[in-house]
Amino acid sequence: MSQNLYPPFCILLVDDEPAWLRSLSLTLERSAGITNILTCQDSREVKDIITSRNVGLILLDLTMPHVSGEDLLTMIAEQHPETTTIVISGMNQLETAVRCMRLGAFDYFVKTVEEDRLVGGVLRAIRMLELQRENHEMSSRVLTGSLRHPEAFAAIITANQAMHAIFSYVEAVAVSPQPLLITGESGVGKELLARATHLLSGCAGPLVAVNVAGLDDTVFADTLFGHLKGAFTGADHQRRGMIEEAADGTLFLDEIGDLSIPSQIKLLRLLQEGEYFPLGSDRPKRLKARIIVATHHDLAQKEADGRFRRDLFYRLRTHHVQVPPLRERKEDIPLLLDYFLGKVAHSLGKKKPTPPRELAQLLATYSFPGNVRELKAMIYDAVSVHRDHILSMDTFLRGIGQPDSSPVATAPEGNPFSCLERLPSFSEATELLVSEAITRAKGNQTIAARLLGISQPALSKRLKLAREQEE
Numbered sequence: 001m002s003q004n005l006y007p008p009f010c011i012l013l014v015d016d017e018p019a020w021l022r023s024l025s026l027t028l029e030r031s032a033g034i035t036n037i038l039t040c041q042d043s044r045e046v047k048d049i050i051t052s053r054n055v056g057l058i059l060l061d062l063t064m065p066h067v068s069g070e071d072l073l074t075m076i077a078e079q080h081p082e083t084t085t086i087v088i089s090g091m092n093q094l095e096t097a098v099r100c101m102r103l104g105a106f107d108y109f110v111k112t113v114e115e116d117r118l119v120g121g122v123l124r125a126i127r128m129l130e131l132q133r134e135n136h137e138m139s140s141r142v143l144t145g146s147l148r149h150p151e152a153f154a155a156i157i158t159a160n161q162a163m164h165a166i167f168s169y170v171e172a173v174a175v176s177p178q179p180l181l182i183t184g185e186s187g188v189g190k191e192l193l194a195r196a197t198h199l200l201s202g203c204a205g206p207l208v209a210v211n212v213a214g215l216d217d218t219v220f221a222d223t224l225f226g227h228l229k230g231a232f233t234g235a236d237h238q239r240r241g242m243i244e245e246a247a248d249g250t251l252f253l254d255e256i257g258d259l260s261i262p263s264q265i266k267l268l269r270l271l272q273e274g275e276y277f278p279l280g281s282d283r284p285k286r287l288k289a290r291i292i293v294a295t296h297h298d299l300a301q302k303e304a305d306g307r308f309r310r311d312l313f314y315r316l317r318t319h320h321v322q323v324p325p326l327r328e329r330k331e332d333i334p335l336l337l338d339y340f341l342g343k344v345a346h347s348l349g350k351k352k353p354t355p356p357r358e359l360a361q362l363l364a365t366y367s368f369p370g371n372v373r374e375l376k377a378m379i380y381d382a383v384s385v386h387r388d389h390i391l392s393m394d395t396f397l398r399g400i401g402q403p404d405s406s407p408v409a410t411a412p413e414g415n416p417f418s419c420l421e422r423l424p425s426f427s428e429a430t431e432l433l434v435s436e437a438i439t440r441a442k443g444n445q446t447i448a449a450r451l452l453g454i455s456q457p458a459l460s461k462r463l464k465l466a467r468e469q470e471e
């Protein structure tokens with residue numbers, strides 16, 4: 001069996017009409033990239049097929065000679081409860097549909113239903129089965145304790161629970177031949193996760209990373225598939241494609257959300273068929289690399305907008321992790337600060353500087369749109385200009401710049417004051433605002449002033465004035 005079949009388990013189509021079996025297979029392949037299909041015309045053979053093959057999902061007709069669909073449904077529910085069944089029947093009768101669902105069918109479609117709805121139902125069932133399998137794998141890991149290979153994640157510094165859950169998930173799916181999709185904002189560490197997955201996959205070959213953003217379709221094909229000498233004007237030498245470079249290893253395609261539609265079709269074909277043609281060649285080569293893809297885009301949204309092919313999206317998200325941004329795991333900031341201070345100082349041949357106590361606190365007030373990459377760059381800059389024992393806060397204050405420019409969260413009505421019966425006076429509002437900033441900054445005036453968008457001396461003056469008025 002080819003490792004590129006999708007899904008990883010067989011889908012068994014049972015119907016006594018060969019023409020229907022052919023047309024359903026074609027529909028599933030064309031609209032959803034489903035290739036792991038078995039067909040069966042004789043209902044007496046179903047039991048043996050389920051026992052001998054890795055059947056996850058059955059699409060079952062009801063009216064057949066020999067064993068009826070309802071009898072098969074009962075047998076499957078009793079003897080193979082792990083197998084999911086969707087009934088696709090010529091009968092548009094509510095009572096039959098209800099009876100089938102009671103017997104354990106996952107869904108019921110009439111043969112005349114639109115193709116899209118039927119394919120959608122099949123994809124839902126596949127997703128459910130994939131989640132069940134992942135769940136099973138994950139819970140057995142939880143039961144056996146923590147990570148089996150924590151060393152694979154040594155380069156990813158984190159104390160965040162969601163990140164640790166991602167590590168467990170990655171361990172669970174690392175050996176799967178199906179693609180892994182890693183999403184998350186720019187700079188959150190997607191490439192580091194891809195490298196950890198590669199380490200865990202046990203693949204002997206290298207990890208080859210390709211950034212596909214901005215590649216036009218021809219360059220994309222040339223980069224991935226390579227070309228023969230003379231394939232096009234200027235092709236003076238034969239060139240191996242990145243797929244070949246990554247043989248027995250991992251091909252990491254970064255910025256996959258920026259891929260053009262023609263290139264999406266090429267990638268889908270590669271995943272479906274497990275074969276590709278170098279430009280200028282009519283001899284196919286086999287895909288021998290595991291594929292990991294990453295993007296900072298919301299692929300589901302792109303798919304909904306028609307900018308990303310649905311079949312490719314479903315195929316890619318078989319295994320999916322969403323890496324949280326740094327602002328949602330602020331507990332990582334002091335760890336990353338310490339880690340990068342040591343690393344950068346070492347690379348610059350300097351002694352590791354001591355950060356001021358309030359630095360981590362200052363950094364926690366910032367939203368880090370560039371995530372860990374931005375924090376790393378700030379630390380690099382600060383350590384480069386550093387001379388004395390204690391690290392200066394200046395670089396960080398400059399890097400963070402003006403207070404967060406993201407809009408202030410407002411009440412549902414649109415203005416935090418709109419729900420108040422009596423508006424505070426100007427000085428009352430200022431006092432409350434300053435007091436909140438001081439609390440959030442844990443008493444640190446430099447940080448509080450930054451939160452308020454004023455200078456530290458200006459804040460100090462206000463506080464002094466307020467004290468004098470109290471006295």
Ligand SMILES: Nc1ncnc2c1ncn2[C@@H]1O[C@H](COP(=O)(O)OP(=O)(O)OP(=O)(O)O)[C@@H](O)[C@H]1O
Binds near residue numbers: 186
């Ligand atoms: N948790 C972490 N621990 C240590 N270093 C990290 C961590 N997360 C990210 N980095 C570092 O931050 C930088 C950005 O990480 P990476 O390239 O993996 O991000 P990315 O999500 O792939 O970004 P992009 O979407 O822009 O490609 C790298 O230098 C990486 O080593």
